[in-house]
Amino acid sequence: MKANRFSTLAKGLVLASLIIYSCKKTDLGTNDSADAFGIVPSINATQEITTSQRLMDCSSDCINPAGPFVERSAMCSSSWGGPNSDFHTKTVTYVAYNTATDLVVKVTYVKSGKNTNASDLVSATVNGVVRSVPTLASGATAEFTFPLPTGWKKCDVLSIGIHQEGQNSPINMNCWYSLFEICAARCATTFEGDAISCGTEREAIYTLTAESDMSYIKMQGGLTNFTGANADIEFLEGGENLTYSQSTPGGSSNRIIKIQGSMSACERVRIRIRWNSTNTGGVITGSWSVKDANGVEIAPSVAGLTCE
Structure with a gap:
């Protein structure tokens, strides 16, 4: 009887320590991986475009210098804790788009459950260049700007890495963005x-x-x-x-x-x-x-x- 009780208790402790990852993307042909015991998932994701009713194509579409721009976004959540009031969730969302001169990456961090006023490290890496905010408050958004490479052209691919650290295991997202060229200047009256x-x-x-x-x-x-x-x-x-x-x-x-x-x-x-x-x-x-x-x-x- 005591052995059965110990076995049941041990199973409960294991379940209480699970970390659940949920990552949302719309890219086809890539896979998410999430380890319930805390191994950080790596997400190769390109995301949905939010500025148009149809999917924009960098090979045929262009952007105006003043916008609107073609935004791609992805989201990843991590949950841990037991079924009671000690349950935690943190979510990292990013939006990326290019202008005539820069790639802009906006990262939003939200902590829910306990310790909702947490402030943690968030960083973005584009082609090896790192920008970071050491203490981004829950609910806040950090905007990072990366100059485009010299001589860039449409459909050039830039790798994007998003990293959040603090409040249990880190969240990492590995994505990419295909650049959109600037539309030829139109005439004025x-x-x-x-x-x-x-x-x-x-x-x-x-x-x-x-x-x-x-x-x-x-x-x-x-x-x-x-x-x-x-x-x-x-x-x-x-x-x-x-x-x-x-x-x-x-x-x-x-x-x-x-x-x-x-x-x-x-x-x-x-x-x-x-x-x-x-x-x-x-x-x-x-x-x-x-x-x-x-x-x-x-x-x-x-x-x-x-x-x-």
Whole structure:
């Protein structure tokens, strides 16, 4: 009878000392290992991407310099203690992403059960470079920044090691991150004018770029002290879906030019206008504007042009 009681007690003590690891990842083709008696698991994990509804691919997708970035994350928990109030759990979570210059790794440590105000060592290692916080409080997040290698390119793989030490056996996670290249800079909407000649034979060039598709734009402005036949209007660049017209209001010496139609995103339109005038020097054009279908300016107006 005493022998049976001792055997039952011994089994209870063994069960009470178990350490249970639970690690979450979404990487396919890798395995978790966890030893219930305290051998620290090594997790080769890449994780779920949190910035998109679909899985991002470093070979075909890119990131904007200001974000959002492609985040990958993983979590590992360790539990120990008995079934009563002495049960403990600690959880380490990390999120990693790259910017144009750095790999950013954020590590969060949470201790639950007893001693929830614990502060322990947390570190991140990327390609052999170690960053650490010796006393990261439970519930806090440490952010580590690692400069990207010189000459890095898309899909280069960086190894990531996460280590937590304190409150029973350590937690280690061994993962990796494939870098995403920076998207080519997109254009901005700009509208500019340049006076080329201000004598009796005058010339001006207007340049417009739209950052997005425009189903309709109207560029309009005047030519001062206009004389002679129609102004000579020529598209030097772009403008395949634009047309122009010109008119002179009754009794006015100004010639009104209108350019209307559609433009594609980042299309650059350069328009050269030549005309005759009885004057020389001074302001050779009126104010020019460019508006959308609702009559709203898509770029600041260009004031009257003069030759320097």
